[in-house]
Amino acid sequence: MTKEQRLKKRYSAEKRFKQYGIVSICMALLFVGLLVFKVLSEGSSAFVKTTIQLELNFDTKLLNISNQPTKEEIADIDFYDFTLKHILKVYPTNNRDEEKLLIKLFTSDFEFEVKKFFLNNSDILNKVITLPITASSDLDQLHKGNYQRDITEDRRKISNFQLKIYDQLLENKKINKTFNNYFLVKGDSRNPEIAGIGGAMLGSFFSILVCLIISFPIALLAAVYLEEFAPKNKFTDFIEININNLAAVPSIVFGLLGLGILLNVFELPRSTSLVGGITLALMTLPRIIIPCRASLKAVPPSIREAALAVGASKVQTVIHHVVPLAMPGTLSGTIIGLAQALGETAPLLLIGMVAFVVQVPGNPLDPSASLPIQVYLWSESAERGFVEKTSATIMVLLGFLIVMNSLAVYARQKFEKKWI
Amino acid sequence: MNILILGFIIIFSLSCFFFGKSRIKKIASINQFKPKALPHFYGFYLSLWCALPALLIIFLWTIFEPFIAKYFIISSLEVSTNIKSNADQLNLTYQKIKAFYFGTFSGTASEQIKIGAAKYASFVAMAQNAKIVLVVTSIIGFSLLAYKKIQNNIHAREGVELIFKSVLIICSVVAVLTTAGIIFSLLLESIKFFSQIHFFDFLFGLEWSPQKAFVRDASVALSAEQSKELGKAFGAIPLFAGTGFIALIAMSVAVPIGLFSAIYLAEYASPTVRKFGKPVIEILAGIPTVVYGFFAALTVGPLIKSIGDIMGLEVSSESALAAGLVMGVMIIPFVSSLSDDVINAVPQSLREGSYALGATKSETIKQVVLPAALPGIIGSILLAVSRAIGETMIVVMAAGLAANLTINPLDSTTTVTTQIVMILVGDQEFTSAKTQAAFALGLTLFLVTLILNFIALRVVNKYREKYD
Numbered sequence: 001m002t003k004e005q006r007l008k009k010r011y012s013a014e015k016r017f018k019q020y021g022i023v024s025i026c027m028a029l030l031f032v033g034l035l036v037f038k039v040l041s042e043g044s045s046a047f048v049k050t051t052i053q054l055e056l057n058f059d060t061k062l063l064n065i066s067n068q069p070t071k072e073e074i075a076d077i078d079f080y081d082f083t084l085k086h087i088l089k090v091y092p093t094n095n096r097d098e099e100k101l102l103i104k105l106f107t108s109d110f111e112f113e114v115k116k117f118f119l120n121n122s123d124i125l126n127k128v129i130t131l132p133i134t135a136s137s138d139l140d141q142l143h144k145g146n147y148q149r150d151i152t153e154d155r156r157k158i159s160n161f162q163l164k165i166y167d168q169l170l171e172n173k174k175i176n177k178t179f180n181n182y183f184l185v186k187g188d189s190r191n192p193e194i195a196g197i198g199g200a201m202l203g204s205f206f207s208i209l210v211c212l213i214i215s216f217p218i219a220l221l222a223a224v225y226l227e228e229f230a231p232k233n234k235f236t237d238f239i240e241i242n243i244n245n246l247a248a249v250p251s252i253v254f255g256l257l258g259l260g261i262l263l264n265v266f267e268l269p270r271s272t273s274l275v276g277g278i279t280l281a282l283m284t285l286p287r288i289i290i291p292c293r294a295s296l297k298a299v300p301p302s303i304r305e306a307a308l309a310v311g312a313s314k315v316q317t318v319i320h321h322v323v324p325l326a327m328p329g330t331l332s333g334t335i336i337g338l339a340q341a342l343g344e345t346a347p348l349l350l351i352g353m354v355a356f357v358v359q360v361p362g363n364p365l366d367p368s369a370s371l372p373i374q375v376y377l378w379s380e381s382a383e384r385g386f387v388e389k390t391s392a393t394i395m396v397l398l399g400f401l402i403v404m405n406s407l408a409v410y411a412r413q414k415f416e417k418k419w420i
Numbered sequence: 421m422n423i424l425i426l427g428f429i430i431i432f433s434l435s436c437f438f439f440g441k442s443r444i445k446k447i448a449s450i451n452q453f454k455p456k457a458l459p460h461f462y463g464f465y466l467s468l469w470c471a472l473p474a475l476l477i478i479f480l481w482t483i484f485e486p487f488i489a490k491y492f493i494i495s496s497l498e499v500s501t502n503i504k505s506n507a508d509q510l511n512l513t514y515q516k517i518k519a520f521y522f523g524t525f526s527g528t529a530s531e532q533i534k535i536g537a538a539k540y541a542s543f544v545a546m547a548q549n550a551k552i553v554l555v556v557t558s559i560i561g562f563s564l565l566a567y568k569k570i571q572n573n574i575h576a577r578e579g580v581e582l583i584f585k586s587v588l589i590i591c592s593v594v595a596v597l598t599t600a601g602i603i604f605s606l607l608l609e610s611i612k613f614f615s616q617i618h619f620f621d622f623l624f625g626l627e628w629s630p631q632k633a634f635v636r637d638a639s640v641a642l643s644a645e646q647s648k649e650l651g652k653a654f655g656a657i658p659l660f661a662g663t664g665f666i667a668l669i670a671m672s673v674a675v676p677i678g679l680f681s682a683i684y685l686a687e688y689a690s691p692t693v694r695k696f697g698k699p700v701i702e703i704l705a706g707i708p709t710v711v712y713g714f715f716a717a718l719t720v721g722p723l724i725k726s727i728g729d730i731m732g733l734e735v736s737s738e739s740a741l742a743a744g745l746v747m748g749v750m751i752i753p754f755v756s757s758l759s760d761d762v763i764n765a766v767p768q769s770l771r772e773g774s775y776a777l778g779a780t781k782s783e784t785i786k787q788v789v790l791p792a793a794l795p796g797i798i799g800s801i802l803l804a805v806s807r808a809i810g811e812t813m814i815v816v817m818a819a820g821l822a823a824n825l826t827i828n829p830l831d832s833t834t835t836v837t838t839q840i841v842m843i844l845v846g847d848q849e850f851t852s853a854k855t856q857a858a859f860a861l862g863l864t865l866f867l868v869t870l871i872l873n874f875i876a877l878r879v880v881n882k883y884r885e886k887y888d
Binding site: 010011013014017018020021022023024025027028029031032034035038039217218219221222224225226229230238239242243244245246248249250251252253254255256257259260261264265266267282285286289313314315339340342343344345346349350354372375376379380387390391394397398401405 | 483486577580581584585587588589591592593594595596598599601602604605606608609676677678680681683684685688697700701703704706707708709710711713714715717718719749752780781782783785786803806807809810811812813816817837840841844845850858859862865866869870873874877
C-alpha cells in the first residue's frame with residue numbers, strides 16, 4: 001500500500017466513524033418522532049365524539065306528569081322508556097332484532113343524558129327539541145372511519161341494517177362530531193364512549209400531592225443535614241451510600257415495600273391514592289435529595305462565611321441565606337422528581353391501584369386509578385374504541401410531563417443565581 | 421377527630437409563640453436582666469415544646485392503635501369462644517368485626533360478631549378519650565415546663581437549634597429506614613417461601629409453574645412426594661434467563677447507539693447541535709415506561725410479527741425482540757449522558773498529544789479518549805444493565821407470560837419483574853407459596869441491582885478521582 005492509499009483509507013475511516021455518530025443520533029430522534037407521531041395520529045380523535053341528533057317531544061303526557069310537575073312526579077319519570085320511544089321513531093320497524101340494533105347505535109347511558117338535559121332546562125315542557133345524544137362506540141368508530149365497510153357482515157361490528165340507518169342519518173345531517181366532554185371528566189367504564197380519564201387524573205393528582213407533601217420537606221431537610229451539618233464519619237457515609245443506592249433501586253421493589261409494609265403491616269386501605277402517594281414518596285425521596293444537595297453545594301462558601309462573620313449562628317446562616325439561595329435548584333429538582341413519580345406505574349400496580357374504578361375519587365382515601373395505570377388498563381382491552389383512548393391518555397400524560405419539566409427548567413433559569 | 425386535635429395543637433402552639441415572645445420582654449424588664457436570645461426564639465422554644473411532644477404522641481398512637489385493638493379483640497375472642505382456633509380464622513373474624521363496626525359488612529352478622537363489634541366500639545371510644553387526655557396533658561405539661569425555663573432566662577436559641585438539628589437528623593434517617601423497610605418486607609415473605617421451597621430448587625430449578633401451588637389447601641400438611649413436586653414448580657432459572665436475554669437485546673441496542681451519540685455529541689458536534697441533541701436524547705429518559713410498553717405491545721410487536729411472516733419465520737406476537745428493542749431505546753439516555761460526562765472529563769491535553777503525533781480525530785477517540793474513559797463507560801453500562809433488569813412495564817405489556825427457556829429472540833419469554841406483577845396483581849393469598857415467591861423474586865432483583873449499582877458507582881467514582 002502506498003502512502004496515499006493509506007491516508008485515503010484513514011480519512012474514509014474517519015468519515016465513517018463520524019457518520020456512525022450521526023446515524024445513532026438520528027435513530028434516537030427517529031424513535032422519538034415515531035412515538036409522538038403514533039400517539040398523536042391515533043389519540044387526537046378521542047377528543048371528539050359522534051353524536052346523533054334525536055328529536056325529543058317533551059310532552060307532559062309522554063312524560064306522564066302534570067303541567068306543573070311536583071318533585072315526586074319528576075323523580076318518577078321513566079326516562080329510559082321515554083327516550084326509547086323517540087329512538088324507535090328514528091327508523092320505524094316492527095322487528096324486535098332490528099329494534100335492538102337500533103338502540104345499540106346510541107350510548108348505553110342515553111337516558112341519563114336526556115334526564116340531565118330535562119333537569120337543567122325547566123322551560124321545555126310540551127316542546128319538541130332536538131338533542132344531540134352520544135353515539136355508541138361502534139358508530140363512533142364507523143363515523144371516524146376506523147371501521148371498514150366493505151367486508152362481509154359477520155366480520156363487522158356494525159350490521160347491514162345499522163349501516164343503512166347510519167347512511168340515512170348522515171343524509172339527513174343528523175350525525176355530528178362534537179368535543180368529547182366525557183373524556184376529561186368521567187371515570188372509567190366498560191363502554192368506550194362514556195369512559196373518561198377524570199377519575200385517573202384526580203387519582204394521579206392526589207397521589208402526587210401526597211408524594212409532594214411527604215417527600216419535599218423530608219428531602220430538603222435531609223439534604224440540608226448532609227450538606228451543612230453532618231460530621232464526616234461512618235454514619236454519614238452510610239446514609240449517603242444508602243441514598244445513592246436507593247435512587248437506583250427498581251421501582252417495582254418499592255411496590256413490594258408498599259404491599260408488604262403499608263398494606264399488610266399497617267393495614268392502610270388498598271387501591272387508594274394515599275398509599276400510592278406514600279409509596280411514590282419513598283421512591284422519589286432519594287431522587288429529590290440528590291439535586292437538593294447539588295444546589296446547596298452550589299451556594300458559594302463566601303455567603304456562609306459572611307453570615308457567620310456578622311454573628312449569625314450556623315442554623316441561622318443556613319435558614320436565612322443558604323436555603324433561600326438554593327431554592328430554585330431544589331424546586332426544579334423536586335418538580336422533576338414528581339414528574340417521574342407521575343409517570344410511574346409498576347409500584348402502583350402492586351398496591352392495587354389497577355382496580356376498575358367507575359367513581360371519580362373525591363379524596364385520597366377513595367379507591368382510584370392513575371393516568372399511567374389507565375394507559376395500562378386500556379391498552380389491554382381489545383375494543384377499537386379504547387385504542388384511541390389509550391393514545392389520548394398518553395397525550396394528556398405527556399402534556400403534564402412537558403408542563404412540569406418546562407416549569408422546572410424555567411424555575412432554574414429564571415431564579416437561579418450564577419456565581420462567578 | 422384527629423383533625424380537630426391537630427387544629428387545637430396548631431392554634432395552641434401559635435398562641436404559645438406570641439405569648440412567649442411578648443412574655444420574655446416583660447419578664448426581662450421586671451427582673452432587670454438582658455435576655456440571652458432574641459425574643460422570637462423564646463416564642464419558638466415555647467411553641468415547639470408545646471406542639472412536638474403532642475404530635476409525636478398522635479403519630480405513634482395512630483400507628484400502634486390498630487395493633488393494640490387487634491390484640492385486644494382477638495384475645496377477648498379467644499376467651500369467649502374458648503377455642504384456640506388458628507390464627508387465620510381469628511384474623512378473619514376480626515376483619516368481619518371491623519367491617520361490621522364501619523357499616524361495610526354485608527350479609528347477616530352472627531352474635532359473636534355483634535358482641536365483638538360492641539367491644540371494638542367501646543375500645544375505640546376509650547382509646548379516643550385516652551388520646552385526648554394524653555395529648556392535652558402533654559401540651560399543658562410541656563408548655564408549663566418550657567415556660568418555667570423561659571423565666572429562668574435559658575439559652576432559647578440553642579434549645580431551638582438543637583430541636584431543629586434533631587429534626588434534620590430524623591429526616592436523613594428516613595432513607596435508611598426505607599432501605600430497612602424494603603429488606604424487612606422482602607425478607608419476611610422470602611423466609612416463609614424458603615421454608616417451603618428449598619433455596620437451591622428456587623435458584624437452580626429449570627421449571628417455573630407457580631400455579632401448582634394453588635391446587636393444595638394450605639392447612640393440610642404435604643406428603644413427601646407432594647412437597648417434592650411443589651419444590652420443582654418454583655425453579656427460577658427460566659425467569660433469570662428470560663430477564664438476562666431481554667436485557668442483552670436491550671443492551672445491544674442501547675450500547676452502540678448511546679455510545680456513538682455520546683462520542684458524536686462530545687467530540688464532533690458543534691455547540692448548536694450539542695445544545696439541541698442532548699435534550700432530545702434526554703427526552704427519551706423522561707417518557708414514562710408505560711408509554712414504551714404501549715408502543716412495544718401495539719406497534720413494534722405487530723410490526724416484527726408481520727415482517728417475520730413475510731420472511732416466513734414463526735414469530736410470537738409477544739416476542740422477546742420487541743420488548744428488548746424498545747427497552748434498548750429507553751436506556752439509550754442512561755448510557756449516553758453518563759458516557760458523555762466521562763468523555764468530557766478526559767483532559768484535552770491527552771487529545772492534543774495524540775493529534776500532535778498525526779492521528780486523525782477518530783483514531784484519537786478510539787485509541788486515546790475511549791481507553792481513558794473506559795472505566796466510566798463501563799460504569800454507565802452497568803447502571804444501564806441494572807435499569808434493564810429492573811424495568812417492569814415494557815416487559816409486562818410486551819413480553820410473554822409463559823416461562824420458556826429459549827434463546828430464540830422471536831419466541832416469547834418472561835422476566836422476573838413480569839412474574840412479580842402477574843402474581844401480585846389481583847387477589848393475593850399470603851399463605852400461598854405462589855405469593856411468597858413474588859417476594860423471593862423481588863429479593864433476588866433487589867440484591868442483583870444493588871450489587872450492580874454498587875460496583876458501577878465504585879467504578880465511576882474511582883475513575884473520576886484520577887483526573888481531578
